[in-house]
Amino acid sequence: MGRLPCCDKTRVKKGPWTPEEDILLVSYIQEHGPRNWKSVPNHTGLLRCSKSCRLRWANYLRPGIRRGDFTEQEEKMIIHLQALLGNRWAAMASYLPQRTDNDIKNYWNTYLKKKLRKLQTAADISSPTNSTSRDRWERRLQADIQTTRQALSDALSRGKSDLLSELKHDIGAGKKPVQVPVYASSTENIARLLREWTKKSPKSDGRTSNDGSSSESSFNDGSLSSITDALSCYKSEIEELGGLEPFLGLEPCMEPSISSEVSQSVASGETRPYLFQEETKPNLGVLDQPNVTLSSCRKWLYDDGADSLCGRSDFHLSEHLLEFFSS
DNA sequence: AAAAACCTCAACCGCCATGCT
DNA sequence: CAGCATGGCGGTTGAGGTTTT
Known part of the structure; x- marks a missing residue:
């Protein structure tokens, strides 16, 4: 008697994710945050196993990921x-x-x-x-x-x-x-996906090309102030250790940021990004x-x-x- | 130009840990 | 405390791309 599968394998899609699936997943996480993976396939209509959703998010869609070109x-x-x-x-x-x-x-x-x-x-x-x-x-x-x-x-x-x-x-x-938010926003990745999707030739094989480079990076004011608030209780320690910037990853490794076109829609309330709710990467400690x-x-x-x-x-x-x- | 060999990396699998009932 | 559900992790696979023959 083997272990029970985590989901109904016969009704689950496998293989590379399509941009459409990615957008469904990111949209859902925008609203609810990266938790309760079991419910993700039900709520999104994705024919994917919950584990597959989690993995896709963690390894590919999560903001702040840099890909390739290890220094x-x-x-x-x-x-x-x-x-x-x-x-x-x-x-x-x-x-x-x-x-x-x-x-x-x-x-x-x-x-x-x-x-x-x-x-x-x-x-x-x-x-x-x-x-x-x-x-x-x-x-x-x-x-x-x-x-x-x-x-x-x-x-x-x-x-x-x-x-x-x-x-x-x-x-x-x-x-x-300290609870330092890792996700400035998921919107950057959605924007990137959409850009790639529109650029994509009709002969799509489902694999999204992705170099992860986000050149137009900068924290928006709201993000920065939220982070500052979160860190305020450790003000003296932070100052002692050389200021806030290195802890935010602003320099030299940039934290995720919101691309300009999407941050506008966020600011105007068109989307409700998942922001500063939960830390899945380990936390900063002082x-x-x-x-x-x-x-x-x-x-x-x-x-x-x-x-x-x-x-x-x-x-x-x-x-x-x-x-x-x-x- | 075509076939073979090699490489890359996204995704899957199964085990384990943890939390909840 | 036991049993179950879920998430997290490391090992592995295999499709697709690239290089070599």
């Missing part, structure tokens, strides 16, 4: 994180807010893994005397991993319980993570001044990839360390 920083970040976390793609994605776990997983499996293997082979063949900068970088990475392991074991010997309670205090009741050991772990993790973190990582790193120490 060198992101690449290094992924390599670092993979060394630290293993194949925990969702956890890795929380450090790269613009990337989905699926994207990171694909990038690792199809590209990075092979690349590292090649580098390893090359390093084995070449002698240490004529090493390239890549070889040196690879060796540095290995050394970094060792450093972090050492730092973690130092932390354990220093007093596991001390650090544990410190982290628990920061993560738990003491420092509640920790107190780090202790030395935590700081050395953090330095290792941030090294070469810090700019892409958007200030989110203290909380997540703490979570992972807490998990590590608890195990």
